[in-house]
Amino acid sequence: MPAITCTTIPLPATSPPSSPTDRQTPRIKSLIVDDNGITAKVLCKILSKEFGYSTTCAVSGKEALVKLSQEVFDVIFMDIDMPELSGIETTMAIHSKGSVVLEANRTIPIIAYTTNPCDSKYFEAGMNGWVGKPANQITVRKELERVCISMSS
Helix, strand or coil, rough: CCCCCCCCCCCCCCCCCCCCHHHHCCCCCCEEEECCCCHHHHHHHHHHCCCCCEEEEEECHHHHHHHHHHHHEEEEEECCCCCCHHHHHHHHHHHHCCCCHHHHCCCCCCEEEECCCCCCHHHHHHCCCCECCCCCCCHHHHHHHHHHHHHHH
């Protein structure tokens, strides 16, 4: 498969680098926001083991906002149905000018990661993509490629 370049999210290689010294680009930092530890681990494994991404997990929208106020990420995978602050509410808070989120994190891609069917309200809230649970390497890669293409257009 030919490589697709994206100025927003560097895409995962076909296979992960075999060692840190094999990396030619900085490690991609992903934030997984999911209150379900099992589905978060599934996605974490795909992103870290298969693609070589660095992953950080948050178990709530509020925790995600704290992490986004302290550290810059390259992509966010956002659960939709969470207590206190839903994925949609968290996404809207990320894009809000009055939030504590670092400026660099306001424009990074946010991909819905949910058991719910894809819904236009995700995109209306400011999300850029959708991956259904349980995820697999192929669906994650295809959605990252699609999001990269749409954001670079």
